[in-house]
Amino acid sequence: MAGLDRAEKQQLLSYLEDHLLGATGGVRLFEAASKTWQGTAHGRTLARLRDEIDGERTTLLRSLRAQGHRPNPAKMTFAYLSAAAARLNPLNVRRTxxxxxxxxxxxxxxxLVRGKEALWETLxxxxxxxxxFxxxxxxxxxxxARRAREQQQEVAAIxxxxxxxxxxR
Structure with a gap:
C-alpha cells in the first residue's frame, strides 16, 4: 500500500478485514443455500458460487497477510460464530x-455478492x-468486479x- 500514511493504511486494512469477515459468513450462507437446493441444478450453481467466494476470501486473506496484517482475533471469532449460525440457516430454518x-x-x-462487488469497485x-494492493x-x-455482477445475476436467476x-406452496 505504497504512498499511504499509517492512519490511512490502518483504515484500509480495517475495511478489508471487515470484508473478510463478511466473506467468511457469506461462504457459510452459500453452503446452507446449496443444501436447501441440493439435488437440483440450483444446488449445483450455489455450491459452485460458494467455492468461488471461498477462493476469493482466501485471496483476500493472503493479501492482508502479505501486507503484514493479521486479522483481529476477536473479529475473526465473531465471524466464525456468525458462520456457525449461518450453517443453521436462520433465514430458511425449514431448509426448503x-x-x-x-x-x-x-x-x-x-x-452479500453486491457487497463484494462494491469492495472490488472501491479497490x-x-x-x-x-x-x-x-x-x-x-x-x-x-x-x-465483473464476476461479482455475474454471480448476482446467477442468484437472481434462481x-x-x-x-x-x-x-x-
Missing part, C-alpha cells in the same frame, strides 16, 4: 425452496488514485425462476 424463508435466503445471497478507484492489479480487480412456485 418454498415460502418466504427461501426468498429471504436468496435475497441475502444477492446482497479499483483506490488503485487509480495510486494505491497498491498485494495480490491485486487493475485486471484482476476488474475481473473480480430467485426469479423459482419465485412463483415458491409462493404457491
Amino acid at each position: 425452496g418454498d415460502g418466504p424463508g427461501a426468498q429471504l435466503e436468496l435475497e441475502a445471497l444477492q446482497s 479499483l478507484v483506490l488503485l487509480d488514485a495510486g494505491w497498491s 498485494p495480490g491485486y492489479d487493475r485486471e484482476s480487480l476488474g475481473r473480480m 430467485m426469479t425462476a423459482t419465485a412463483a412456485e415458491r409462493f404457491r
